[in-house]
Amino acid sequence: xxxxxxxxxxxxxxxxxxxxxxxxxxxxxxxxxxxxxxxxxxxxxxxxxxxxxxxxxxxxxxxxxxxxxxxxxxxxxxxxxxxxxxxxxxxxxxxxxxxxxxxxxxxxxxxxxxxxxxxxxxxxxxxxxxxxxxxxxxxxxxxxxxxxxxxxxxxxxxxxxxxxxxxxxxxxxxxxxxxxxxxxxxxxxxxxxxxxxxxxxxxxxxxxxxxxxxxxxxxxxxxxxxxxxxxxxxxxxxxxxxxxxxxxxxxxxxxxxxxxxxxxxxx
Numbered sequence: 001x002x003x004x005x006x007x008x009x010x011x012x013x014x015x016x017x018x019x020x021x022x023x024x025x026x027x028x029x030x031x032x033x034x035x036x037x038x039x040x041x042x043x044x045x046x047x048x049x050x051x052x053x054x055x056x057x058x059x060x061x062x063x064x065x066x067x068x069x070x071x072x073x074x075x076x077x078x079x080x081x082x083x084x085x086x087x088x089x090x091x092x093x094x095x096x097x098x099x100x101x102x103x104x105x106x107x108x109x110x111x112x113x114x115x116x117x118x119x120x121x122x123x124x125x126x127x128x129x130x131x132x133x134x135x136x137x138x139x140x141x142x143x144x145x146x147x148x149x150x151x152x153x154x155x156x157x158x159x160x161x162x163x164x165x166x167x168x169x170x171x172x173x174x175x176x177x178x179x180x181x182x183x184x185x186x187x188x189x190x191x192x193x194x195x196x197x198x199x200x201x202x203x204x205x206x207x208x209x210x211x212x213x214x215x216x217x218x219x220x221x222x223x224x225x226x227x228x229x230x231x232x233x234x235x236x237x238x239x240x241x242x243x244x245x246x247x248x249x250x251x252x253x254x255x256x257x258x259x260x261x262x263x264x265x266x267x
Contacts, residue, residue, distance in 0.1 A: 022060075033240060039119075041259075051071065052108075055077075063088075069093065113138050119147065120150070142263075150163075182262075
């Protein structure tokens with residue numbers, strides 16, 4: 001397992017492979033730290049593999065994968081982030097494409113990828129089962145889908161997800177039931193955080209306010225949430241580091257994200 005990390009203000013260095021990953025411009029450090037910790041964990045599964053990173057965003061994860069993978073391809077629907085990723089992270093075996101995940105079957109042949117990563121993606125789509133079928137089509141016989149998604153039980157909000165961009169959030173049981181419809185072997189672990197990380201996540205999703213306020217929180221524009229947090233919810237912790245994020249084999253209600261490793265179902 002890769003463990004050693006050096007953190008500075010604008011980049012993170014993975015010492016074992018001797019690279020620095022710059023933080024994309026105007027990208028929140030909390031999300032960058034959590035993302036790098038996840039992708040660094042995934043390095044253990046991508047060596048000499050052909051890897052697809054779905055919903056790659058600004059591309060730092062695809063870039064990190066490219067240092068171990070045979071080929072890494074990051075895709076996203078946002079022209080802005082694909083252009084930023086292409087300019088910021090460049091490597092001969094790395095490519096960023098502007099394409100809808102649901103159109104991938106028209107771009108790549110069956111069994112083209114050894115590993116497909118879909119980090120914080122499945123909660124955004126209306127047809128998760130269709131997406132899983134596409135992933136199954138694109139994966140080699142021994143391929144693996146790795147996905148992460150917020151743990152619904154950690155949010156403390158009943159009903160609709162607190163994030164208005166999320167269509168559905170999952171707990172471990174519902175996620176496993178979904179994945180087993182297309183994959184034969186599913187292992188789910190939890191990504192958790194220190195008290196500082198837990199406090200950060202709790203505050204940004206409404207803190208200890210009433211259930212009614214928490215449900216309204218999802219409709220408040222982000223630009224308005226900053227002053228509201230200061231007055232009502234609380235100040236976000238600012239001294240979080242990579243060491244504040246960690247993985248656990250057992251998922252609990254405190255696990256911030258679910259991390260699933262899915263092997264192909266033979267059909």
